[in-house]
Amino acid sequence: MTNFGTRIVLAATGAILIGIGSWIMAAPTIILATSEVIVEHDAGLMSEVTAPSGMLVIVGAFMIVSAIKAHLASLGLAAGTVVYGSYGFSRMVSQYLHGAPSDSLVVVMYFELAVAALLLALTLKIQAANPLQRLDAFPHEMAQ
Numbered sequence: 001m002t003n004f005g006t007r008i009v010l011a012a013t014g015a016i017l018i019g020i021g022s023w024i025m026a027a028p029t030i031i032l033a034t035s036e037v038i039v040e041h042d043a044g045l046m047s048e049v050t051a052p053s054g055m056l057v058i059v060g061a062f063m064i065v066s067a068i069k070a071h072l073a074s075l076g077l078a079a080g081t082v083v084y085g086s087y088g089f090s091r092m093v094s095q096y097l098h099g100a101p102s103d104s105l106v107v108v109m110y111f112e113l114a115v116a117a118l119l120l121a122l123t124l125k126i127q128a129a130n131p132l133q134r135l136d137a138f139p140h141e142m143a144q
Helices: 004-025 026-032 043-050 053-068 070-098 102-130
Strands: none
Touching: 004 026, 004 043, 004 053, 004 070, 004 102, 026 043, 053 070, 070 102
């Protein structure tokens, strides 16, 4: 993947996190319903569902900033790997422990794991290309 491609991946996957996080924060019952999870309004449950949404928005925003600021690219990729990977892995464990959820949530799990794998591969590529393990993912000419 080219340097421009890495930036696009960072920005796109960051924007997805911002979108999902914002949607969860604003309308948790609606996003649950899209996954065939219907719940009555319960303030405690809504708090639990909404709690991770801020992290999604903040990490997504950081990923977009890291697509712009070259010296942060490696950290942005790593942060995205952790977020997407932890969600995908947790869904997989939940499926094993509690049974299969709706088909849409299974698709989401595969998407999260695929994005995590892509972000991890890009992170490793950047680190392998730079023997000094600098955070600078792009040539200095592009960063300016």
